[in-house]
Amino acid sequence: MTSTTPEVLRETTLLRFATAGSVDDGKSTLVGRLLHDSKSVLTDQLEAVQRVSASRGQDTPDLALLTDGLRAEREQGITIDVAYRYFATPRRRFILADTPGHVQYTRNMVTGASTAELTVILVDARNGVVEQTRRHAAIAALLRVPHAVLAVNKMDLVGYQESVFAAIAEEFTAYATELGVPEVTAIPISALVGDNVVEPSAHMDWYGGPTVLEHLETVPVSHDLAHCHARLPVQYVIRPQTAEHPDYRGYAGQIAAGTFRVGDPVTVLPSGRTTRVSGIDLLGEPVEAAWTPQSVTLLLEDDIDVSRGDLVVPTQDAPATTQDVEATVCHVADQPLTVGHRVLLKHGTRTVKAIVKDIPARLTLDDLSLHPHPGRLVANDIGRVKIRTAEPLPADSYADSRRTGSFILIDPGDGTTLTAGMVGESFAAPEPVADAGDDDGWDF
Known part of the structure; x- marks a missing residue:
């Protein structure tokens, strides 16, 4: 930001944040608890949740139903789609994205976190840091989400033991730091009971940090775009x-x-x-x-x-213009992305023809290892790509701007969104193979 930028740009009253974590870690319950305890739920919404909960034989309202709105989600008891909710407190306005935890919906987590300034990653205190926890931390790091909250949930099921929380917080913070996550705040909670979500817990006097809501209200958000x-x-x-x-x-x-x-x-x-x-x-x-x-x-x-x-x-x-774009991408379509694939690249308000010239590597999120030159990316894959565009593009690096450093690839036949890309973002990829050519008129 230049020195002439108005001071009001240095702080915002709006925070966009996303939740992430494994299946059944309690993401939707946490969001429901935030909405309920901050009095951001309309009466008719709460009554609807109470009716559904009673029909299931539950004595108390299932607050996860405030966000799990799809019929399939309620039947299976999991989150499938990204549920966006708006709420406000006297101190700040919020837009939250409750993202799925299941491995097959990793792409939905990418969608929800792509515009977030903070990610709340939940961990079940009984299970600790698991594979999906690492996967979501890796995605948050790749998307350059500037703040991360580790919410160690279900502390009531481990007797509110400080040692359990401390071990999980230490393991996750070390892993996130290795990924390059700039800031991690660990908070022990029980979303079901409400401990340390909106109100401080009476069961964990050993914890002297903020509640989840207090942290959300006070975390400095500078908006990298500004x-x-x-x-x-x-x-x-x-x-x-x-x-x-x-x-x-x-x-x-x-x-x-x-x-x-x-x-x-x-x-x-x-x-x-x-x-x-x-x-x-x-x-x-x-x-x-x-x-x-x-x-x-x-x-x-x-x-x-x-x-x-x-x-x-x-x-x-002014950024440099180029026809050769190198980026990290997350493939979101069921149709694979292959070397030689003809696509449309949409950057900002500009859409141009392009060809996938090379896929140097695919990231294996289980252990952050690299699979060199896979030739294709399938749904939920994250990888490196080289793309040749028909016209020059003035693309910033994603590290400089998450807005003008991002793009999507579109199927020119039916308009399906194929891939979300981050210009210049990289992990340690092997040397690329020679560019793939084609003879169909799209070889730029």
């Missing part, structure tokens, strides 16, 4: 052609990162043409400055060719 160089993907060109504004030409979109000010020298990519910001319209009114994530219309001094898919950036901070 710390990035300014980026505006152009979504729409506005030309009203009215008598009042006969020459109006504005370029509308949501600011993906940073701040724009009137008078700033800017460059339009991929063309590379330069100009200055002559005006900024926000909600129909002119302003001197605008920042992420505001949706604005930029007016430019010069009449240059700008269209949907272009990227407006500060001239002094």
Whole structure:
């Protein structure tokens, strides 16, 4: 972030967070407890949960039902889809994503955590750190989620023993640190009873840290997007052609990162043409400055060719354009991604043709080992790819911006989302093999 960025950007009143963990570790119960004890549940929602719980012969409401809304989820007692919930306290607003724990729904965890600033990873105190715990920690690290909470759940089932909590916290923190997770906060809880979720536990006087909600309310969230160089993907060109504004030409979109000010020298990519910001319209009114994530219309001094898919950036901070993209990806479709696969790559508001030229490695999340040159990625796989695009792309590194450093691959035949990608992110992959060519007109 430059020194001229408004101070209000250094802190946000909104926290996006995701839950993760193994099946039956209590993620949905924790979320339900958060909603219930923070009084964020509507009366009719609670009554519905009470009715379903009573029909099952349960004496108390099953708070997991507040998020497990799919019929299949309720029948199986597991979370399948990502359940998004909004709630607020006097100190902060929250958007949470309750993600599945089952291995086959790993891709859903990627979806839920992709926009999160914090991940709550649950561990059953009876089982400790297990394979899926490590898998979710690895994904959170790859997605560069800046904060992690280890919630050691079901402490009531181990007699609230401090030694059990301490051993699990030490093991997980060491593993997360090795992965590069910048911060881990460990909290012993019982989501079912409510210990240390919203209210402090009366059973664990040996713990002097925050409750889960207290930590969520106070964790500093700086929004890495606000710390990035300014980026505006152009979504729409506005030309009203009215008598009042006969020459109006504005370029509308949501600011993906940073701040724009009137008078700033800017460059339009991929063309590379330069100009200055002559005006900024926000909600129909002119302003001197605008920042992420505001949706604005930029007016430019010069009449240059700008269209949907272009990227407006500060001239002094313009990213390089390239047709060769190297990235870490998570494959989310049932259809495999193969070397030579023809795809569409969507980056911001721009979509271009592309070819998968190489898949240098696939990450085995069980033990973080590498499988070299697998030739394909199947659903839930994480791997390294090399992609050649038909047109240059102005892509940032994902380490610099999770918004403008990410992309998706799309099947050109039916529009299915195939893969989520992070530009430049890497693990220790082997040397790539020679590029795969093809003779179908997509060899760029």
